[in-house]
Amino acid sequence: GENVEQHPSTLSVQEGDSAVIKCTYSDSASNYFPWYKQELGKGPQLIIDIRSNVGEKKDQRIAVTLNKTAKHFSLHITETQPEDSAVYFCAASKGPLVMRFGAGTRLTVKP
Amino acid sequence: DTGVSQNPRHKITKRGQNVTFRCDPISEHNRLYWYRQTLGQGPEFLTYFQNEAQLEKSRLLSDRFSAERPKGSFSTLEIQRTEQGDSAMYLCASRNPADGTNEKLFFGSGTQLSVL
Numbered sequence: 368g369e370n371v372e373q374h375p376s377t378l379s380v381q382e383g384d385s386a387v388i389k390c391t392y393s394d395s396a397s398n399y400f401p402w403y404k405q406e407l408g409k410g411p412q413l414i415i416d417i418r419s420n421v422g423e424k425k426d427q428r429i430a431v432t433l434n435k436t437a438k439h440f441s442l443h444i445t446e447t448q449p450e451d452s453a454v455y456f457c458a459a460s461k462g463p464l465v466m467r468f469g470a471g472t473r474l475t476v477k478p
Numbered sequence: 479d480t481g482v483s484q485n486p487r488h489k490i491t492k493r494g495q496n497v498t499f500r501c502d503p504i505s506e507h508n509r510l511y512w513y514r515q516t517l518g519q520g521p522e523f524l525t526y527f528q529n530e531a532q533l534e535k536s537r538l539l540s541d542r543f544s545a546e547r548p549k550g551s552f553s554t555l556e557i558q559r560t561e562q563g564d565s566a567m568y569l570c571a572s573r574n575p576a577d578g579t580n581e582k583l584f585f586g587s588g589t590q591l592s593v594l
Contacts, residue, residue, distance in 0.1 A: 410586050413584065418581075456520050460581060463573060
């Protein structure tokens with residue numbers, strides 16, 4: 368089955384700097400790659416996603432890139448703010464089939 | 479609120495007791511998923527339903543766990559004879575493969591289970 372690996376497990380940046388989180392997946396048939404943000408005591412919230420027919424997608428300060436050949440995808444957050452501090456998860460699925468998650472990255476943005 | 483709703487938010491129980499959690503998905507979503515999340519880990523898949531049919535169960539779902547979705551709307555997850563290792567956040571999520579955003583998975587806030 369699908370295996371998703373995520374790194375780093377923790378990331379600390381200064382406010383205003385950029386943050387990059389990387390994930391790899393094992394199943395070449397996976398074609399949908401979302402990113403979730405989870406704050407303490409809450410469920411994961413979808414922040415951006417990308418499908419395998421697209422190489423990059425941007426939404427304001429966040430962007431996701433996908434390299435299908437290498438089977439990896441990344442989340443980029445620019446101009447980080449303290450409210451970006453949270454745990455971020457990547458995931459992969461084959462369309463609407465079961466989604467598998469990475470282990471998470473705890474991002475801390477220091478003011 | 480039209481999001482995924484889970485009850486209770488927190489449950490504390492003694493080892494050996496049975497517990498039941500409820501999930502109300504987004505109303506038009508026909509697929510409902512249960513995940514388990516332990517501290518410092520990502521959500522791990524347990525099981526999912528399409529309407530009332532349970533289509534897949536993970537090996538993580540031992541015989542003590544049972545899930546139902548009798549009318550294809552809300553779902554319950556029951557854990558019998560709880561063990562300390564069952565302590566975790568139990569997350570419910572839903573999606574609607576019938577619409578144009580069929581892959582998007584929406585989560586509830588979870589039920590935090592503590593087994594003493």
